Amino acid sequence: MTIPRFELHVPTSVAEASELLRRYPGEAVPYAGGTELLQTMKLGLASFEHLVDVKRIPALAGIAVQPGGWLRIGATTTHREIERSALVGERLPALRLLERQVANVRVRNTGTLGGNLCFAEPHSDPAAFLLAAGARVRLGSAEGERELDVDAFIAGPLFTDRAPDELLLDVRVPPARPGRGHGFAKLAFFERPAASVACRIDVAEGAIADARVAVASACESPVLLERVGQTLVGARGADLDDALGAAVEAARHDVETFDDVNGSADYKRHLVGLLLRAAATSAYEEATRA
Amino acid sequence: MPESRTIQLVDLACTVNGRNVALRIEPRETLADVLRERLGLTGTKVSCDAQVCGACTVLLDGQPVSSCTLLAVEASGRAVRTVEGLARDGSLTPLQEAFIEHAAFQCGFCTSGMLMAATALLEEQRHLSREDVVHALEGNVCRCTGYVPIVDAVLAAAEAGQ
Incomplete structure (x- = not known):
């Protein structure tokens, strides 16, 4: 497929790039790797007459x-x-x-x-x-x-x-520090995942002091599930498994999934639970590693 | 762009398989377009045209890229390598020999992409596990072989010390 004709601009500063974007309202777009942009232009899903290459701007x-x-x-x-x-x-x-x-x-x-x-x-x-x-x-x-x-x-x-x-x-x-761990788990059948879950856990004095859980792919947009993270707060070693069970239930309740080629909305809720358990477990392990 | 406007042309100066190339091109031309249409290097195949299948894989400064969705101007000042640049003076590389030995291709449409992706891996890493090879070739699709002979061939080339 041929990419529709456009003019390429190669600014070297943020101000210059911003001026270019302002000069051609609705017709100009920042261009970096082109992975998504060139694809949408090929398919005719988006059209831009000016591409502003931002890769020569040192500040970026x-x-x-x-x-x-x-x-x-x-x-x-x-x-x-x-x-x-x-x-x-x-x-x-x-x-x-x-x-x-x-x-x-x-x-x-x-x-x-x-x-x-x-x-x-x-x-x-x-x-x-x-x-x-x-x-x-x-x-x-x-x-x-x-x-x-x-x-x-x-x-x-x-x-x-x-x-x-x-x-x-x-x-x-934010800084990595002792007592903090990050975890991530996904399941993908194709190039784009069916569901992905990321988790950050902070442990203080042997108990989870803060937890943040985010989901992508299974829902309309990547989303932070604030209530889900809170269900993990206070959990420590022995009762971690119960807390994880509660978090899995909360995540399956709160996440708004949809049917597509990767599976039904119900299936994706199920996946989110499984992936949350995996992501939270590795975040906890990293947070409690000596 | 309205036809009344001048069509922008940009300079592309790079090397392709070690040779200097200097062209005036449109910014919208992909690297695959330039290789195939302007330079006649049709060993690079275009299949999915969406960076999924890997058939169009070429090396840009030694790293695999999808030439179907890379603007050719991105190659300015850089070294492009295609399947045509692998054999030297008619001698195949150990990887190419291993592909023949292991029957790692049937229809051949994915082969140049497979060879280029595997070449990048072999040039970076001498000791390879099966998992390393599978990870590196994850984005290259083959509809004939079932992949096992391809992975075997890359491992054999690693053994042979490419």
């Missing part, structure tokens, strides 16, 4: 630990770079494992974290992880910058809070 690149221990991942970082980053491997092994399983190696080599989040694909595993991890995103335009929770950024299926002339600059993940 790189992975680094910031003061305070937050891990900053630039928007144009590819899935493969995250998968292979020693910093990510040390601090967020669950994210490394997740990224290693995104689509296939070719998509991981070109697709970017920022593109994935901005496209707001319902099947985004990184979005599920970042929701559970309490990550924040930074947006920039010619006007300035703003920062918000991933939860506020993902506004719905294929829809984010990003203004047309804004760029996603980076994602920042």
Whole structure:
């Protein structure tokens, strides 16, 4: 399939990119890996006359630990770079494992974290992880910058809070620390998963002090299930299994699934429960590892 | 874009299988288009056209990419390798020999993509487990072989020390 004709712009600063996006309202779109964008253009699901390549903008690149221990991942970082980053491997092994399983190696080599989040694909595993991890995103335009929770950024299926002339600059993940663990589990029959669950657990004095659970793929949009995390709070060693059982029930109740080629809505609720148990167990194990 | 506007052309300078290539292309041209239509390198196949099947896999600076959904301009200043660049002076690589030895292809449509994905793996990692090979080739679809001979061939090439 031929991609409809467009003009390519290659700005080197956020301000320049933002000006370009503003100059062609409704006709210009940021372009990074093109994994989703070029596909939708080929299929005629979206049409843009101007592609603004954001990969030459230094402010959008790189992975680094910031003061305070937050891990900053630039928007144009590819899935493969995250998968292979020693910093990510040390601090967020669950994210490394997740990224290693995104689509296939070719998509991981070109697709970017920022593109994935901005496209707001319902099947985004990184979005599920970042929701559970309490990550924040930074947006920039010619006007300035703003920062918000991933939860506020993902506004719905294929829809984010990003203004047309804004760029996603980076994602920042709260510090990894003793007593904190992350877990992730998914089931995929095709390129896009049937269901994915991510979990972050904080343990203090032998009991779960905080837990966050997020689901993707099984529902319309990646979602944080706030009540589900709370059912785990207070659980410790011996009664962890009961607490997990309650969390599984709560997740199956709260998640809004739908029928599609991956299975019925009921089946996906079932999967969410199983995957939650797996994700929460590995998060707990990581949190309680000496 | 309305027809009244000038069609944008951009420079593409890269190497393809070690040779310098300089072309003026439209930004919308994919790497598969350029390889097949402009350079006549039809060993790269396009099947799903959606980054799912892996038939169009080529290496960009040694890493596998889907040439069907990569703008050719992304190859600017970089090294592209296709299946045509594997054999040297008519001698097949150990991987290609292993594909023949293990009957790792039937219709052959997926083969160039399989070879390129496996070449990237073999160049990065000398000691491979079956799991490593399966993980690396997860995104390459074959409808003939049932995959076992392909994985066997890659493992044999690793043994042979490609």
